[in-house]
Amino acid sequence: MKLETLEGVIIELDKSTQVSGTDRRSGLTHKARFKVGDERILLKTTSEANMQNGDRIKIVGLPDAGDFKAIVYKNLSNSWQSDQPKLGFAPFMLSLFIFFTATMSAFARPFIILCLIVGVVLFNLLKVYKTNKEAYSIMMSEES
Numbered sequence: 240m241k242l243e244t245l246e247g248v249i250i251e252l253d254k255s256t257q258v259s260g261t262d263r264r265s266g267l268t269h270k271a272r273f274k275v276g277d278e279r280i281l282l283k284t285t286s287e288a289n290m291q292n293g294d295r296i297k298i299v300g301l302p303d304a305g306d307f308k309a310i311v312y313k314n315l316s317n318s319w320q321s322d323q324p325k326l327g328f329a330p331f332m333l334s335l336f337i338f339f340t341a342t343m344s345a346f347a348r349p350f351i352i353l354c355l356i357v358g359v360v361l362f363n364l365l366k367v368y369k370t371n372k373e374a375y376s377i378m379m380s381e382e383s
Contacts, residue, residue: 242374244381245307246297246315247275249290256287272306281306288312289319297381299374310374320378324371333361 252273260266271288273280280298282288290296294316300309313320337357344350 240301242299242310242370242377243302243307244297244299244377245275245278245280247295249292249294249296250274252290252292254288279306280309282309282312284321289317290314297378299377301370310371311378313378321375323375324368326368330361330364330368333357333364337361 250273252271255270255272257268257270258265259268267285269284269287271280271282271284271290273282273290273292275296275298280300282298290312294314296312296314296316298307298309298312300307300311302308311321311324337354340350340354340357344354
């Protein structure tokens, strides 16, 4: 799908926080559902969204059945914007794991299947990162 940009005033803002995982390894997902014009927007982030009803906002994301999935946003009312996406440590570790399992597959065939599974996970992780980076680039280029 192609990334799209929306701009307008936030109405019907509803924020929530979802906790997932076990006690020792829990994670938070902050959700914000709101409308810009007639478009319903869903924003999921690791930190609480810096927005209120009535704020003017610019969003880059993907249209989806039902909700527009926001990837990055800039609150034009208070000049706050999403952080630049970071790749993190996971792709490096997955790449090492693929190398290890590919090497071990010469000795034991089950490692081939494991290598393919981890390869698919790594591919999808990099695809999401590329989309997030592209969305951030669009947001920054439209500022100039």
